[in-house]
Amino acid sequence: MRPPLAKRLVVLAGLFFSLVLVVLALWGIDWHATWEGVRSSDYRYVLPTLGALALAIGVRTVRWWLLFAHETRPPLRSVGNALLIGYFFNDILPARTGEVARVVALHQQAKTSRVEALATATAERMYDVLVLVALVLIAAPFLPEVTWLRAVIILGAAVAVVVVVTIALLGRFSGAPIRLLLRPLQWLPHVSPEWTERASSHAVRGLASLRRPKVAAVAIVLTTVSWLLMAVSAWALLVGFNLPGGFGAALLVVVATHLIEILPSLPASVGAFEAATIVALSAYGVDRSSALSYALVLHMIYLVPLLVAGYAALHRHAIHLARPSVLVLGSAEESLRQSEVERNG
Numbered sequence: 001m002r003p004p005l006a007k008r009l010v011v012l013a014g015l016f017f018s019l020v021l022v023v024l025a026l027w028g029i030d031w032h033a034t035w036e037g038v039r040s041s042d043y044r045y046v047l048p049t050l051g052a053l054a055l056a057i058g059v060r061t062v063r064w065w066l067l068f069a070h071e072t073r074p075p076l077r078s079v080g081n082a083l084l085i086g087y088f089f090n091d092i093l094p095a096r097t098g099e100v101a102r103v104v105a106l107h108q109q110a111k112t113s114r115v116e117a118l119a120t121a122t123a124e125r126m127y128d129v130l131v132l133v134a135l136v137l138i139a140a141p142f143l144p145e146v147t148w149l150r151a152v153i154i155l156g157a158a159v160a161v162v163v164v165v166t167i168a169l170l171g172r173f174s175g176a177p178i179r180l181l182l183r184p185l186q187w188l189p190h191v192s193p194e195w196t197e198r199a200s201s202h203a204v205r206g207l208a209s210l211r212r213p214k215v216a217a218v219a220i221v222l223t224t225v226s227w228l229l230m231a232v233s234a235w236a237l238l239v240g241f242n243l244p245g246g247f248g249a250a251l252l253v254v255v256a257t258h259l260i261e262i263l264p265s266l267p268a269s270v271g272a273f274e275a276a277t278i279v280a281l282s283a284y285g286v287d288r289s290s291a292l293s294y295a296l297v298l299h300m301i302y303l304v305p306l307l308v309a310g311y312a313a314l315h316r317h318a319i320h321l322a323r324p325s326v327l328v329l330g331s332a333e334e335s336l337r338q339s340e341v342e343r344n345g
Contacts, residue, residue, distance in 0.1 A: 022271035037293030045240030052233035074110035082106035088310020119206025245284035252280040
């Protein structure tokens with residue numbers, strides 16, 4: 001069966017966009033200088049880069065777990081496993097497919113509502129953009145003049161407006177706005193009004209952190225810690241490559257490489273990540289060849305461990321899915337044996 005036209009167009013658009021970014025990133029590169037930068041860097045700094053990355057992922061796991069309502073909160077281990085599966089599929093498939101994969105994986109492991117899990121993932125993205133923009137605003141006096149930061153601030157303002165409106169609507173009308181948004185789904189085959197009603201209540205529960213000040217405050221703190229750890233991770237490798245800019249440059253790299261993920265791209269943001277890093281470091285006068293050598297190593301550090309961890313998580317998930325069927329088969333065989341014994345007896 002062929003995939004829907006819209007899906008094919010997204011994949012093609014991502015392919016074209018990434019190819020354009022690859023061309024821009026590689027345009028005018030001195031490959032000898034790039035290789036020399038890779039070869040001569042101090043790889044002792046890979047360890048703190050990996051350590052900060054691992055801590056950031058751990059903090060994000062706890063954050064996603066806390067965004068679920070207490071009465072429906074899945075086990076922390078299932079949340080972490082699903083998150084790693086999501087990262088794995090984001091790295092091997094285009095169009096951020098991992099966001100769907102982690103929702104499905106969590107539902108299969110912990111029977112968590114897919115709508116609620118998707119709502120919590122949406123809340124995560126809101127917290128991510130808000131905190132990232134806040135960090136940029138706080139650091140702006142210490143950063144060089146960068147024209148694209150204005151677009152970042154505008155994006156953050158737009159997300160802030162969406163969050164405020166969502167909080168106001170949920171607080172005033174409870175789940176009515178979400179029910180209104182989901183009502184057109186009833187026109188689809190096999191979708192009943194009862195299903196949309198249940199989906200609406202699950203979505204409201206998934207977005208509950210937006211109207212609970214204590215939960216929102218904890219989510220903001222955890223989000224801030226995770227972004228700072230990502231910046232520390234990028235900063236450690238900057239030191240290893242002996243590049244200028246310090247923590248400010250690392251923060252710009254984190255902002256640029258994560259905001260570029262909003263646009264469709266190849267799996268693992270190949271090309272987009274490198275182009276965004278080159279643009280970020282150019283603000284500190286880093287030449288394109290040196291910036292590319294740093295971007296390639298940083299991308300590999302972010303990519304390979306998550307692929308390995310994600311594959312291991314996927315393997316554990318497959319074992320979990322197979323276990324109930326093994327138990328059922330075992331019970332059925334035991335029943336057959338018992339029946340045979342009774343007949344022979």
